[in-house]
Structure formats: structure tokens, C-alpha cells
Amino acid sequence: xxxxxxxxxxxxxxxxxxxxxxxxxxxxxxxxxxxxxxxxxxxxxxxxxxxxxxxxxxxxxxxxxxxxxxxxxxxxxxxxxxxxxxxxxxxxxxxxxxxxxxxxxxxxxxxxxxxxxxxxxxxxxxxxxxxxxxxxxxxxxxxxxxxxxxxxxxxxxxxxxxxxxxxxxxxxxxxxxxxxxxxxxxxxxxxxxxxxxxxxxxxxxxxxxxxxxxxxxxxxxxxxxxxxxxxxxxxxxxxxxxxxxxxxxxxxxxxxxxxxx
Amino acid sequence: xxxxxxxxxxxxxxxxxxxxxxxxxxxxxxxxxxxxxxxxxxxxxxxxxxxxxxxxxxxxxxxxxxxxxxxxxxxxxxxxxxxxxxxxxxxxxxxxxxxxxxxxxxxxxxxxxxxxxxxxxxxxxxxxxxxxxxxxxxxxxxxxxxxxxxxxxxxxxxxxxxxxxxxxxxxxxxxxxxxxxxxxxxxxxxxxxxxxxxxxxxxxxxxxxxxxxxxxxxxxxxxxxxxxxxxxxxxxxxxxxxxxxxxxxxxxxxxxxxxxxxxxxxxxxxxxxxxxxxxxxxx
Numbered sequence: 440x441x442x443x444x445x446x447x448x449x450x451x452x453x454x455x456x457x458x459x460x461x462x463x464x465x466x467x468x469x470x471x472x473x474x475x476x477x478x479x480x481x482x483x484x485x486x487x488x489x490x491x492x493x494x495x496x497x498x499x500x501x502x503x504x505x506x507x508x509x510x511x512x513x514x515x516x517x518x519x520x521x522x523x524x525x526x527x528x529x530x531x532x533x534x535x536x537x538x539x540x541x542x543x544x545x546x547x548x549x550x551x552x553x554x555x556x557x558x559x560x561x562x563x564x565x566x567x568x569x570x571x572x573x574x575x576x577x578x579x580x581x582x583x584x585x586x587x588x589x590x591x592x593x594x595x596x597x598x599x600x601x602x603x604x605x606x607x608x609x610x611x612x613x614x615x616x617x618x619x620x621x622x623x624x625x626x627x628x629x630x631x632x633x634x635x636x637x638x639x640x641x642x643x644x645x646x647x648x649x650x651x652x653x654x655x656x657x658x659x660x661x662x663x664x665x666x667x668x669x670x671x672x673x674x675x676x677x678x679x680x681x682x683x684x685x686x687x688x689x690x691x692x693x694x695x696x697x698x699x700x
Numbered sequence: 701x702x703x704x705x706x707x708x709x710x711x712x713x714x715x716x717x718x719x720x721x722x723x724x725x726x727x728x729x730x731x732x733x734x735x736x737x738x739x740x741x742x743x744x745x746x747x748x749x750x751x752x753x754x755x756x757x758x759x760x761x762x763x764x765x766x767x768x769x770x771x772x773x774x775x776x777x778x779x780x781x782x783x784x785x786x787x788x789x790x791x792x793x794x795x796x797x798x799x800x801x802x803x804x805x806x807x808x809x810x811x812x813x814x815x816x817x818x819x820x821x822x823x824x825x826x827x828x829x830x831x832x833x834x835x836x837x838x839x840x841x842x843x844x845x846x847x848x849x850x851x852x853x854x855x856x857x858x859x860x861x862x863x864x865x866x867x868x869x870x871x872x873x874x875x876x877x878x879x880x881x882x883x884x885x886x887x888x889x890x891x892x893x894x895x896x897x898x899x900x901x902x903x904x905x906x907x908x909x910x911x912x913x914x915x916x917x918x919x920x921x922x923x924x925x926x927x928x929x930x931x932x933x934x935x936x937x938x939x940x941x942x943x944x945x946x947x948x949x950x951x952x953x954x955x956x957x958x959x960x961x962x963x964x965x966x967x968x969x970x971x972x973x974x975x976x977x978x979x980x981x982x983x
């Protein structure tokens with residue numbers, strides 16, 4: 440392949456990427472513009488919060504428990520070297536509320552609920568259901584996309600909170616019940632060291648931002664996918680890849696903004 | 701320009717126009733599907749648009765619903781030009797239409813009742829009891845009242861077509877577009893559906909456009925028939941006049957003859973030519 444052809448390919452890739460980014464921005468804007476109608480039909484959003492939350496709850500609880508177990512073990516081995524094993528509760532809580540809760544929840548959400556959203560919208564497109572809505576003078580962005588978007592945005596921090604709570608419980612089981620750290624020290628260190636605004640609220644803000652990003656990527660991929668089995672399959676894969684990378688990249692940026700001195 | 705002026709059945713000449721194609725050319729990208737199409741559909745009239753597979757019948761329907769912008773000419777619904785860029789105006793026109801999609805396009809997460817109730821829930825403020833009555837009455841008309849509770853996965857393809865039909869007509873639209881309404885129906889359902897389409901037009905005074913291959917059923921209920929093919933409108937008239945037509949195109953289509961002016965081969969398109977060039981010109 441000649442240099443000119445390579446430059447041409449690069450140019451086509453840049454143009455395609457810019458076009459996709461523009462389409463995404465337009466799609467996101469349309470969702471926000473259509474949101475006002477949902478105040479009158481809040482039940483559509485409530486149904487989606489329930490539906491999307493249910494998709495991910497079991498995997499969130501199980502993952503949170505095992506992450507808590509591992510944090511308890513790893514934390515104990517490290518803290519034990521310095522004779523600070525009573526600080527295990529603080530370490531587990533801070534790790535979960537600041538970082539692992541929002542990030543791991545968002546990654547699991549992208550793989551579980553995100554792919555479901557993409558496949559659902561993609562199959563609705565393939566089955567002409569979205570076209571049928573348009574022809575019935577029902578805006579599919581207002582009726583289908585916006586409720587799912589807000590359902591995902593609301594469900595994400597709730598799931599992250601569940602993840603963190605179950606993770607702390609996992610750390611307690613390993614640290615206190617199995618290893619034998621003093622229960623009072625475990626909880627009191629946590630109470631004294633975790634700040635509601637700096638730690639918990641920042642974690643909540645992170646999970647809300649991740650909810651915006653992952654849900655909108657999932658819906659966008661379903662919306663623009665080719666209406667074929669292969670097109671839907673590719674779109675679900677793109678949801679996981681793009682969603683996960685966006686979460687990890689944004690986590691770095693948000694952490695730098697929130698926790699820098 | 702088309703050689704045809706739109707056909708008007710004698711009983712419908714005074715009724716208001718529901719759908720007009722005025723020298724419309726339609727296509728996708730650089731491929732023209734139909735050129736210079738002119739047709740009129742009046743309130744209370746049943747019009748059948750017929751033609752071979754891939755002749756552009758569904759493309760006509762897409763233009764009527766505003767899913768496809770014409771390359772040339774105007775499509776008018778209830779006297780208003782269908783403009784895909786004027787969303788509010790388009791939505792108000794669409795609220796007065798009912799469309800039966802070729803593959804039903806039913807909502808797979810809703811049951812039979814909720815599928816039919818969908819347009820009513822979105823566009824009306826009916827109380828639940830009134831909505832229940834109206835949906836069950838419409839389902840009764842297609843023989844599926846007692847299937848209201850079933851999921852879509854629990855009904856047959858033919859039943860799904862009838863549910864889609866019920867959804868298309870539940871609001872009593874002024875213009876109903878049916879894309880292959882008889883496809884996949886058993887003979888009994890086919891007869892009932894054809895009579896229902898005619899009755900709806902007579903009772904509600906709505907205009908009905910059938911996109912169909914089914915000659916016997918559509919000729920039995922249609923006031924006018926248009927035949928499209930080879931990228932143009934090939935014939936039009938009442939079912940009787942077409943039945944006695946000596947036009948070779950009409951004769952071949954109605955008699956299902958293998959030889960004649962109706963092209964069996966798909967036409968050469970620019971996209972095919974480009975593809976063939978990329979293959980090294982092998983044919």
C-alpha cells in the first residue's frame with residue numbers, strides 16, 4: 440500500500456470518527472430536548488429504572504461481595520506489615536466509595552445492562568418498530584430512548600451504592616469474622632475516616648457521570664446500528680468496548696479533578 | 701412527465717382528495733425506483749397499487765408516510781405537501797393516517813391488547829374503561845378479541861398480521877395504507893380482512909391504499925387499481941376495465957404469464973456497475 444493510500448485511509452478514519460462524534464452529540468442533544476415530556480409520564484422512567492436495575496443487581500451484588508473479600512485480604516496483608524490492621528475498615532470503605540464502587544459498577548453495567556439496551560434498540564430498529572412509531576406520529580426518542588436513558592442514569596448510582604455496601608460487608612466478613620480484627624475498630628475507623636462530601640458524594644458524582652456516558656453510548660450504538668443480526672452483534676460489542684474505555688478515561692479525569700490538593 | 705392522468709372512479713369524483721402523487725420521482729441515493737408517478741386517492745375510496753416484486757410499491761408507501769422524500773414532484777396528504785423536514789406538520793398528518801407494515805412491526809415487548817392500545821395511549825386521553833372497550837371492539841373486528849391477553853410469541857404469523865391491522869385502524873384514521881395486507885393469511889382470514897378493509901372505507905369514509913400482489917381479493921374490493929413496473933406507472937383504471945384490458949403489460953401481470961413486457965430480471969443499477977468494475981469486470 441502506497442503512502443498516499445495510507446494517508447487517504449487515515450483521512451477517511453478521521454472523517455468517520457468526527458462524523459460519529461457529531462452524530463453522538465446530536466443524539467445526546469435530542470434526548471435532553473425530549474426529556475421535558477417525561478415529567479408527565481414519569482412511569483416510563485420508573486419502569487426502566489426497575490428494569491435496568493434488575494438486569495444488573497445480581498451481578499453487582501456478587502461482584503461487590505467478592506471485591507470486598509479480596510480487599511479485606513489484600514488490605515490485611517499490607518496493613519499488617521505496619522501494625523495498622525485496625526484501619527482495614529477505613530481502607531475498604533475508601534477504596535469502594537471513591538473508586539471501585541463507581542468504576543466496577545459502571546464496567547459491569549456496560550457489559551450487562553448496556554449490551555441489553557443496545558440489542559433491544561437494535562432489534563426494534565431491525566423489526567421496523569421504531570419506524571412504525573414514527574409513522575404513528577410517536578417520537579421514538581421521546582417514547583423509547585429518553586426513558587431508558589434516564590432509567591440508566593438513575594439506576595447507576597443506586598447500583599454503585601449497593602456495590603459499595605456489599606463490598607464493605609465482604610471486607611467485614613474476611614477482616615472481622617475470618618481473620619479476627621476487632622469489630623469496633625473496623626467500624627469506628629471507617630466512621631472517623633470517611634467524609635460524606637469528599638468521599639461519598641464524589642463517588643456518587645462519578646457514578647452519575649458514568650451513568651450518563653455508558654447509557655448514552657449503549658443507546659446510541661443501538662440507534663445507529665445496521666438493522667441486521669450482524670449489525671446488532673457488532674453494536675453490542677462496541678457498547679462494551681467504548682463504554683468501558685470511556686469509564687476508565689473519565690475516571691482518571693474525575694479523580695484528578697476531585698481529589699487533587 | 702407521465703402519460704397518465706390520475707384515474708377517478710365515477711362515485712368518488714366529488715369526494716375530497718386524501719392522497720395525491722403529483723409527477724413524483726422516487727429513489728434511494730443515485731438509484732431511481734419510480735419516475736413521474738401521478739395518482740389520486742379520494743376519501744371513501746379503496747385503491748390497490750400492484751406490481752411485481754421490487755417494482756417500488758413499498759417505496760410509494762414510504763413517500764406517502766414521509767419516510768422518504770421525493771426526488772422530484774409533490775406528495776400531498778389531505779391537501780398538504782408531505783415535507784420530511786417539517787416535523788410538526790408531518791406529525792399532525794401522520795396522526796390522521798394508519799399504516800399496516802409489511803412485516804407487522806408489532807412491539808414485541810407488549811401483548812396483543814397493548815399493541816392495539818398503543819396509538820390510543822399515545823394520542824388520546826381516553827379513560828381506561830373506554831380504551832378497553834375500543835381496543836376489544838377493534839380486536840373483535842379482526843376476530844382476535846379473546847386473544848387480547850396473549851403475548852406476541854404465543855400467536856401465529858397470520859394472527860400477528862391481524863393484530864397489526866387492528867392497530868392500524870383502531871383510531872379510525874382518514875387514510876389507511878396497507879402494505880401487503882393479505883400476505884401470510886389463510887383463505888378465511890384473507891376474505892375477512894378484505895371485507896374489513898372495504899367496510900372500513902365505506903363506514904368511516906376513509907381512503908384506503910393497498911399495496912398488494914393478490915389480484916382476486918384486491919380486484920374484489922378496490923375502486924381503482926394502479927399497476928407499477930419498470931420504474932413507471934404502467935396502467936390504471938377500475939378493476940373491470942383492467943380485467944378486460946388488452947394491454948400486453950396488464951395481461952401478462954393479471955394472467956401470470958412468464959413471457960411478455962414485464963421484466964423478470966432485476967434492472968442494472970449504478971451500484972451494480974461499480975461493484976462489477978471492482979470485481980474486474982467479470983459478468
